Amino acid sequence: MLRADKLQYKLGEGPCLSAWAEQRPIIIQDTQEEVRWPRWTAAVADTPVRSVLSAPLTTRGRQIGALKVYSPLPLAFDDNAVFLIERLASAAAVLLGHLRDREVAHRMSKELAEALANRDMILKVQGILIERMNLNSQEALEVLLARSRGESTPLHDVALDILQKATRE
DSSP, rough: HHHOOOHHHHOSOOOOOOOOTTTSSSEOOOOOOOOOHHHHHTTTTTSSSEEEEEEEEEETEHHHHHHHEESSSOOOOOOHHHHHHHHHHHHHHHHHHHHHHHHHHHHHHHHHHHHHHHHHHHHHHHHHHHHHHTOOOOOOOOHHHHHHHHTTTTTHHHHHHHHHHHHHH
């Protein structure tokens, strides 16, 4: 069944991709008779997949993906199965949406903490340059930026290098 799923992404067609794109449930009663996705149905002909039911995962207007159920039997899904997968997909989409939001918030928090730490380090290095080279704050920053550009190195890496050398002296 995983192979059938991967083939949809490889071929760019199939019931799950259509459910996601069209934002509606898709049902295939028999893959051997299905004509909507000819490359995909030909590719899964040697698998046990005969019926497919897929419903979009959408929460707060965001399209997350599709929930799919495969069966080795033709005519495995009816209107009741469509009703049930839509309900399950709705609940799953809410859960996945919350997990995604939490992950994004965590990543943003981590990136903000890293940016603040880099800013603090750059300010320390500016102070070192001000003291050692008798520069003002703007001139010290320009020295850092010039080295960063000249070495094609991120500013925080240049600052870290200078800070490490200063602490060894």
